[in-house]
Amino acid sequence: MNHWHGKQVLVTGADGFIGSHLVESLVEAGAKVRALCLYNSFNDWGWLEQSPVLAEVEIISGDVRDPFLCKKITQDCHTVFHLAALIAIPYSYVAPNSYVETNVNGTLNMAQACLDNGVSRFMHTSTSEVYGTAQYVPINEKHPVQPQSPYSASKIGADAMAMSYFNAFEMPVCIARPFNTYGPRQSARAVIPTIITQIANGKKRIELGDTSPTRDFNYVTDTCRGMMAIAASEKTIGQTVNIGSNFEISVQDTLELIKELMGSEVEFVQDEQRLRPKDSEVFRLWCDNSLIHELTGFEPQTDIRAGLSKTIDWFTQADNLKRYKANIYNV
Known part of the structure; x- marks a missing residue:
């Protein structure tokens, strides 16, 4: 029996990289999907604009910072996947209050709305950034959290807010903590799209921050499968659960x-402005x-080589490549 067939689900942050893929995976699984896209005056639905499943999705434009909207959109929902968040680490150095407003207060608004509307499962999305630099590897869920950037601090706060609704109100909350997701549609702030788009645009030298840190990279469809597995299981209620590959690779x-x-001869050089502050860099992430x-x-299905090949194929299509400003540093 397919857990998702016919169930009403809400995805916040549905216009984003992971959110848009999750919407597609849920539609494929037979769910009735309501998608929250960030309200803007262009009436732009982000990555869902080109989605093959767009006609099957109920789109709502809004913002999780508004509690009235959150209460309205969670009505009649069985499961809520809460992905809406500000995610860029460098931007959190210059606009930290925005991260508290969206990530902490937005999560509070969504949790309260789910409680008020009797939602059967609230799946909150965390990030491996909350662990900071690994104190031991591989990193399991008992690893201490370390706020090494305002972004990670806001996500630690958001995770705690979500879990407090399980502890205080017995609300069926689970937290998915994905490690480094990559794939088609990823923001150009991230290292993999940065490299692919610059090589595809013919750059001979590419400026980068520190390339010595390690990451546990996960292809986006694996992350979505992990989220759906966590949200579908009775055993994960009240739990924080990592999604990762148990494989570490340096940048x-x-x-x-x-x-x-890509068959490229490109040269990589370090750019000082791209370095994180010394105590803010996360040097090792390796998921247990x-x-x-x-x-x-759950087990991941796409290894790094296969995932990168699919990602390169997507980014090097002319229509996709032109959406990215490969010649500027994205904060």
């Missing part, structure tokens, strides 16, 4: 792999994914 080795797959496997049976 430098990732770049070399992209270079190889044993809990998600134990609770749901």
Whole structure:
């Protein structure tokens, strides 16, 4: 029996990178999907604009910072996937209050709305950035959280706010904590799209921040499958669950792999403005994914080489490439 068939679900942040892929995965699974896209005067629905499932989705434009809107959009929902967040780390250095407003207060608004409307499952989305630089590897869910940027601090606060609704009100909350997701539609702030778009635009030298940190990269469809597995399981209520590959690779080795797959002779050089403040850089992220496997049976399906190949194929299509400003540094 398909858990999602016929169920009314809400995805916040549905216009974004992971959110748009999650919407498509849920539609494919037979769910009735309501998608919250960030309100803007262009009436732009982000990555859902070109989605093949757009006609099957109920689109709502709005903002999780408004509690009245949150209460309205959660009515009659079985499951809420809360992905709406400000995510850029460098921008959090210059606009930290925006991160508290959207990430902490937005999560509070959504949690209260779900409680008021008797939603059967509230799945809040965390991030591996809350762990900071690994104190031990691989990182399991018991690893301390370390607020190494205003962004990670806001997500630690948002996670705590969501879990407080489980502890205080017995609301069925689960927290998905994905490690580094990549794939088609990812923001150009992230290192993989930055490299692919610049190589595709013929750059001979690419300026980068520190390439020595390691990451646990996960192809976007695996992240979505993990989220759906966590939200569908009774065992995950009241739990925070990592989504990752249990595989660590340095940013430098990732770049070399992209270079190889694209047949490029590009040279990588360090750019001082792209370096994070010394105590803010997260040097190691390597996910222990044993809990998600134990609770749901989830295993990633796309390895780094296959995932990068799919990502390169998408980014190098002319219509997709022109959406990215490869010649500027995105904060």
